[in-house]
Amino acid sequence: MAWKNRDVVSIDDFSKEDLEALFKKTDEYEHSYPSGILKGKIIGNIFLEYSTRTRVSFEVAAKRLGAEVINLVAEYSSIKKGESLYDTLKMMDIYSDLLVIRSPIEGTARFASDVCKHPVINAGDGYLNHPTQAMIDLYTIRKLKGRLDDLRIGVCGDLRYGRAAVSFMFGVAKYSNKIYAISPAQLSMREDVKNKLTEIGAYFVETNSLEEVLPELDVLYVTRIQKERFPDIAEYEKVKGSYKVDLKTLQNSKRDLIVMHPLPRVDELSYEIDNTPMQAYFKQAELGVYIRMALLSLILVGE
Amino acid sequence: MEEAEMKVAKIRNGTVIDHIPSGKALVVLRLLGLTGKVENTLTIAMNVKSKKLGIKDIIKVENLELDPSLLGSLALIAPMATINVIRDYRVYGKSKVILKDYVEGILKCPNPTCISRQQNEPIVSKFKVIQKTPLKLQCTYCYRYVNENEVIEQLVEGK
Ligand SMILES: [Zn+2]
Numbered sequence: 001m002a003w004k005n006r007d008v009v010s011i012d013d014f015s016k017e018d019l020e021a022l023f024k025k026t027d028e029y030e031h032s033y034p035s036g037i038l039k040g041k042i043i044g045n046i047f048l049e050y051s052t053r054t055r056v057s058f059e060v061a062a063k064r065l066g067a068e069v070i071n072l073v074a075e076y077s078s079i080k081k082g083e084s085l086y087d088t089l090k091m092m093d094i095y096s097d098l099l100v101i102r103s104p105i106e107g108t109a110r111f112a113s114d115v116c117k118h119p120v121i122n123a124g125d126g127y128l129n130h131p132t133q134a135m136i137d138l139y140t141i142r143k144l145k146g147r148l149d150d151l152r153i154g155v156c157g158d159l160r161y162g163r164a165a166v167s168f169m170f171g172v173a174k175y176s177n178k179i180y181a182i183s184p185a186q187l188s189m190r191e192d193v194k195n196k197l198t199e200i201g202a203y204f205v206e207t208n209s210l211e212e213v214l215p216e217l218d219v220l221y222v223t224r225i226q227k228e229r230f231p232d233i234a235e236y237e238k239v240k241g242s243y244k245v246d247l248k249t250l251q252n253s254k255r256d257l258i259v260m261h262p263l264p265r266v267d268e269l270s271y272e273i274d275n276t277p278m279q280a281y282f283k284q285a286e287l288g289v290y291i292r293m294a295l296l297s298l299i300l301v302g303e
Numbered sequence: 304m305e306e307a308e309m310k311v312a313k314i315r316n317g318t319v320i321d322h323i324p325s326g327k328a329l330v331v332l333r334l335l336g337l338t339g340k341v342e343n344t345l346t347i348a349m350n351v352k353s354k355k356l357g358i359k360d361i362i363k364v365e366n367l368e369l370d371p372s373l374l375g376s377l378a379l380i381a382p383m384a385t386i387n388v389i390r391d392y393r394v395y396g397k398s399k400v401i402l403k404d405y406v407e408g409i410l411k412c413p414n415p416t417c418i419s420r421q422q423n424e425p426i427v428s429k430f431k432v433i434q435k436t437p438l439k440l441q442c443t444y445c446y447r448y449v450n451e452n453e454v455i456e457q458l459v460e461g462k
Contacts, residue, residue: 084425105418107444110444192441192446192448
C-alpha cells in the first residue's frame with residue numbers, strides 16, 4: 001500500500017513490504033537526509049499524556065527535515081474540562097499538515113483518523129497501540145541482528161497494559177520468530193491480543209519465568225510496569241518489581257543477546273547493562289528519530 | 304406459519320415473535336418491556352421443536368405491534384427471529400431481524416477508558432460481531448470483547 005497520506009494507527013495495518021519501504025528510507029536517512037524536504041509543512045503534536053521523550057523525538061525528526069512544529073501539550077482531563085477532544089482535533093487539523101497524537105484513552109488515534117482530514121500518527125493511545133515504537137524496535141533488530149526472522153524473542157514485563165510490549169509482539173509476529181511472553185499471571189496478555197497473535201499465525205509461548213527461557217533468547221525486550229494503567233492500585237503493588245534484569249540475571253544468556261527497552265525505565269533494567277554489548281535501548285532511542293523522519297517524509301512527500 | 308406455531312392459540316390482533324433461541328423468551332420479553340406491568344395478553348411457548356433451530360421459543364403478544372427501534376437489540380438476542388404482525392387473525396406483515404457484521408450505537412463498551420465511552424464526543428460505539436451463537440462482539444476502538452451475558456445485562460437493564 002502506498003505510504004502517501006497514510007494514517008499510522010496500529011502496527012497491524014502495515015505489511016512486511018510497507019515496513020521494508022520504511023526501513024529502506026530510514027537506512028537512507030541515517031546516511032544523509034534532505035534537510036529541506038518538509039519546508040513549509042506544519043506538524044501538529046497533540047500530547048494529552050505526559051511524555052517529553054516521544055514528543056521531542058517527533059519534533060526533532062520534523063525540524064531536521066525543515067518542517068515546523070506546533071505543540072498542544074495538556075493532560076487529557078484538563079482538555080475535557082474545556083472542550084471536546086473532537087473540537088481540539090478539528091482545530092489542530094486546520095492548522096497542521098499532519099497530526100501526531102498521544103492519549104491515555106484507548107482508540108483515540110482511530111477516532112482522530114476518522115475525524116481529521118490530514119494524516120494522523122498514533123504516538124500511543126492508552127494501553128492499546130504504539131506503532132512507531134514497534135517500527136523503531138523492528139528496525140533496531142534488523143540493524144543489530146542483520147535480519148528480522150528466525151529469532152527467539154523474549155518480551156518481559158507488563159504484557160497486559162503495556163502498549164509498547166504488545167505492539168512489539170504484533171510487529172515481530174509478522175516475521176517467523178518464536179515469541180516468549182514473560183510476565184506474572186496478572187500481567188499476562190489480554191484475550192484479544194492472544195487471539196490476534198494466533199490469527200497472524202505467530203508462534204508464541206507464555207511463561208512467568210525469565211530464568212527458564214533466557215538461555216534460548218536472541219533478543220530480550222524489557223518493559224516497565226506502568227502504574228498509571230492499572231485500574232486498581234492494589235494490583236499494581238502486588239506485581240511491581242516482579243522482574244529486575246541485571247548482569248546476574250543475564251549470566252546464562254547467549255553471547256550475542258541484545259537487551260531492548262522502549263524507555264523510560266524504572267528499576268526493571270539495571271544500569272549495569274548500559275556499557276555492555278547487550279545494550280540496545282539507547283540505540284533504539286537514537287534510531288527512533290530516523291524512523292520518524294522517514295515516516296514523516298513517506299507520508300507527506302511519498303516514496 | 305409452521306405447524307409448531309399452531310400449538311399456541313391463535314390471536315386476533317398482535318405480534319408473534321418466532322424462532323427465538325430456546326430459553327431466551329423471558330429475556331426477549333424484558334427487552335421489549337413486556338413485564339408484569341403491561342395489560343396485553345402474552346402467550347409464551349418454550350422448547351418447541353423447530354426445523355431451523357432444533358428447539359425454539361415463541362412469544363405471542365396481543366394488541367401490540369413492535370416498535371421498530373427495538374429490532375436491532377432483538378437481533379442480538381434472537382438473531383434468527385421472525386416477526387409476524389397479526390391483524391384480524393391474519394398475518395398482515397412478516398419480517399426478520401438482521402444481525403449485521405457490525406453493531407453500532409446499541410451497546411456501550413465495558414472499558415471506561417475507551418474513546419467510545421468519553422462524554423461529549425460525537426462518537427457512536429461500534430462492535431464487530433465475532434460470533435453469533437453464543438454471541439461475542441468486539442469493540443472496534445479498543446478491541447474489548449463483550450459476551451452474551453454482558454449484552455443481555457446491558458439491554459434489559461432497568462427494564
Ligand atoms: Zn471500546
